[in-house]
Amino acid sequence: MTGRLIVIGGDAAGMSAASQARRRRDHDDLEIIAFERGHFTSYSACGIPYWISGLVDYPELITRDPETHRKEHQIDVRLRHEVTGIDLDRREVVARDLESGREVRETYDDLVYAAGAVPTVPPWARTDAGGVFGVQTLDDGKALRHWLDRDPKPTRAVVVGGGYIGVEMAEAMIERGLEVTLAERGEQPMSTVDPDMGRLVRDALVGMGIDVRTRVEIIGLTTAGGRVTGVRTNGGTIPADVVVLGTGVRPNVQLAKEAGLPIGPTGAIRTDLRMRVIGIPGVWAAGDCVETVHKTTNQPVYVPLGTHANKQGRVAGINIGGGYATFLGVIGTAVTRVCDLEVARTGLLEPEARVAGFEFITVTVESTNTAGYFPDAARMTIKLIAEKGTGRLLGAQIVGRSQSAKRIDTLAVALWKNMTVDEMSMLDLGYAPPYSPVWDPVLVAARKAVDELHAL
């Protein structure tokens, strides 16, 4: 008898699951239907800022279009279909065709819930006026591009929120020639690193010509003729022809809640390591709608990133296909580029380490990305957080120029394996003058942490 897999959500997590299941079970054994609300499948949402800036065109962001899924993998992709209900008892999904308005019902043996995340839209941003955009989906990006290209062309942008998306979108807007204000509620943009590191990011943004405003509370919008004209803040009104929301996302779990899927303390869906929804037979979840475990704290966390979504979808698909795979958790690694500044982190920030109950020391070192005597040697700042007593690495942050950010991976593996800074200081890392001083910056930082811990 043929089984049937239904996938809710046609992006990274959902389509990875579908593809992996198909790889192990052919169409005679497993029928696969994927419902996707938008117009696209399997694309790089992280690439949207580079499309907005003009570096790439949007079709390049699509890894696999619906036709490819249909023809090469015999996956019945149904675009513009919004799933409106899940009946766990009947193992049935109800979806609405957004074009025709028709309702369809399909039963499943296995269900993958991969509905992703939705942008957090603050109350002040809920407006009928044009010019306010999230950048969560390719459809969002398309709407924004259309607005930017259409007369009267916007010349003044306000980006709200200084996280990864906000910072990347601010840069994209500057590259398109707009005047850009970045409005951040906190002390520094890039609150994904500690404020001492975030200051370096702020300097880079200002250096690009972005008007960076911090400790900004937004009160509302001003509009005229159905278009946004400004952002009202506690520091006055900032003129704007376009407003981009970088105010974060939340898991898209409305439907999951209604169906009775278990929601964890982070507000996202709870799964086991194989991506099975806890306690619900035949139902799997993956991607920006699930919570996972932070390996450093062993606590549940919500980290909506494409890299995790891809892995989780793959794990679900392998398991549905009859294989065995697990998603082992995350350690909070992230990198971004701001102009020519590279910013990276892994593990816990200082406040996160404090909340988790760790006692720790921090050290910050300045080094270079090549031997110091190389003419183009560029500065790199590394900060480490290590537990008192054990010396275990708890977190690391890097801000630097070229060839800096991906060094976080070295620290990420060390953190993943619970290494102590003592052992790290003796690691056999690659050395040659074009790549580092004879003491690699990671080793210098570990050495300093060792000294700090011994001095206690």
Next chain:
Amino acid sequence: MTGRLIVIGGDAAGMSAASQARRRRDHDDLEIIAFERGHFTSYSACGIPYWISGLVDYPELITRDPETHRKEHQIDVRLRHEVTGIDLDRREVVARDLESGREVRETYDDLVYAAGAVPTVPPWARTDAGGVFGVQTLDDGKALRHWLDRDPKPTRAVVVGGGYIGVEMAEAMIERGLEVTLAERGEQPMSTVDPDMGRLVRDALVGMGIDVRTRVEIIGLTTAGGRVTGVRTNGGTIPADVVVLGTGVRPNVQLAKEAGLPIGPTGAIRTDLRMRVIGIPGVWAAGDCVETVHKTTNQPVYVPLGTHANKQGRVAGINIGGGYATFLGVIGTAVTRVCDLEVARTGLLEPEARVAGFEFITVTVESTNTAGYFPDAARMTIKLIAEKGTGRLLGAQIVGRSQSAKRIDTLAVALWKNMTVDEMSMLDLGYAPPYSPVWDPVLVAARKAVDELHAL
């Protein structure tokens, strides 16, 4: 009572030991004498090719000159002093002042043997004719620069040996405008990676205009008027006004042998993890004259690299100073740049894994250094070697363009911690479009290795 430390060798290992000992014990407690045969202390020998090419000038390669050691650390550095004898019973060192010819004798409480390595000079290269150079010390580099700058200026260079030094020197000579032939005995240059990866290096060298000749046996030199004029090989004579030896180095242990220090199977000095010479109280050794342990095979290896020399010297110095430190061994990590090609390795090569008795699989993947859709995405090749059965990573090699080589550190930490490719495929590495595809190249390689192992 004041103790006395004598250091033999004034480069990385010796002076790191001296500096660390001084940091913990001041001059009233510990007198320090360092004998150095040459004219320099504490310099980056790895930087010599970049001095030859003209990228940097040699004073920039010196981290700390003798005056600084004397004034800031009260270390009695004696340049141009060659140690000619060690009397372990009397705890006495005999040295000859190469300028005056005078002999001096000094007793010690602690002795650090850090005499480094000497270039392997093949019999055919032992000549009175000018124009044949090793590039092991700053003095060697100075002699070579002098030869290159003096009329009649050499225009044709032959570099013998295609290891790191050979390849880097060939590039340096090309950058100075010479015609360059690289003569390598083996199948490919860069035998520090497997031949399939070495082929990529060969292509890069040829692309730079270097005449790469492999399977070359050298028979002798031709000379005229006291100068070298060519290199005689099994494939004919290659004209040359200058010959650079990249034929490797061996530990400088003549003196150690005469004194009775223990020599291991690699031909280098045996120490424990604290860098104490085995069985000889008060005597320490560090740097290019000692052997260490390969953490993957647990076998002794000889890996003369500045990065190890610095660490070992530091460890010896901390211990002499009354602290506690250990050098944990190596895993064979190395990186280099050939033109714009980046080459890196860690762990074992295929033949090394075979000799060590491992059964293994290998996988090679092509990926890019950024998201594939970025306009400047550049190709990167990663090869992994993993043990059958356990899935443990045994070795990794990377060849690629920009932002490739230092990714070896990620693999080096994984290898150091004995990770399996299964666990590696789930690592939380940094992802953003400017730095990698959503599946990082390291993850793609690990995934492929997992598939390969499961298919067995």
